[in-house]
Amino acid sequence: MNKNIIFVFSGTGNSLKVAKDIAAALGDCDIISMGRETRYYLIGGYETIGFVFPTYYRGEPIKVREFITRLNLQRNKNAYYYAVTTTGRYEGNTLRHIKKLLKRKGTTLHYAKALDMFSNYVIAYDMRDTVEEETKKSEIDFAPLLQAIKNREINQVRGIKPLVVGVNYFCRLTTIIFAGSPLSFFGRSCCRDCVAGLLRCGSWAH
Numbered sequence: 001m002n003k004n005i006i007f008v009f010s011g012t013g014n015s016l017k018v019a020k021d022i023a024a025a026l027g028d029c030d031i032i033s034m035g036r037e038t039r040y041y042l043i044g045g046y047e048t049i050g051f052v053f054p055t056y057y058r059g060e061p062i063k064v065r066e067f068i069t070r071l072n073l074q075r076n077k078n079a080y081y082y083a084v085t086t087t088g089r090y091e092g093n094t095l096r097h098i099k100k101l102l103k104r105k106g107t108t109l110h111y112a113k114a115l116d117m118f119s120n121y122v123i124a125y126d127m128r129d130t131v132e133e134e135t136k137k138s139e140i141d142f143a144p145l146l147q148a149i150k151n152r153e154i155n156q157v158r159g160i161k162p163l164v165v166g167v168n169y170f171c172r173l174t175t176i177i178f179a180g181s182p183l184s185f186f187g188r189s190c191c192r193d194c195v196a197g198l199l200r201c202g203s204w205a206h
């Protein structure tokens with residue numbers, strides 16, 4: 001059995017890359033998809049348990065929330081828990097949600113960090129041509145994050161104010177309408193281009 005495990009969800013590869021890099025640095029590490037698996041039997045004895053996933057609408061993807069909610073952590077009470085969310089820029093309350101979720105399960109989230117990466121939010125704008133410079137910056141930002149996880153550092157998770165949360169819920173709602181409507185331009189391009197197969201035209205699967 002490996003000593004470390006990372007649960008990953010990734011629509012377009014950013015979070016998967018981060019998970020793989022953390023796994024390579026820690027060694028002895030399993031990587032499990034939170035997108036493919038809906039339930040996972042977690043045996044005891046892990047030293048570190050990580051969650052790596054993108055931010056969607058200033059929150060965690062529903063699949064991630066559901067997966068963690070179902071995950072039994074009782075056999076790994078003494079593990080070091082961390083979460084990394086990859087973002088276009090605004091993490092909102094994503095990591096705070098995960099902290100609260102783990103707390104409700106009787107576990108502490110020791111370390112949590114957002115990492116800005118090249119954004120895949122193509123619903124609202126065309127792909128930018130700054131991928132190389134943005135990726136270089138992400139690599140620079142990733143180095144201390146990785147070191148912190150290797151050193152089992154503990155940090156505080158900050159969130160955002162209720163007014164901003166309200167705006168975010170509004171954005172989430174409008175996108176559900178866009179993605180769900182067969183008449184919607186955004187919905188159609190979003191469904192057509194969804195490499196993860198998570199969106200279906202006429203329904204909202206995120």
Ligand SMILES: Cc1cc2nc3c(=O)[nH]c(=O)nc-3n(C[C@H](O)[C@H](O)[C@H](O)COP(=O)(O)O)c2cc1C
Pocket residue numbers: 009010011012013014015016053054055056057058059086087088089090091117118119120121122
């Ligand atoms: C539906 C959707 C909603 C998103 N919402 C946010 C957001 O609220 N804040 C943000 O910074 N990035 C947002 N993004 C961008 C992603 O979080 C970012 O590109 C992430 O690195 C993608 O990771 P992945 O390649 O592992 O899927 C969103 C992307 C999608 C597809």
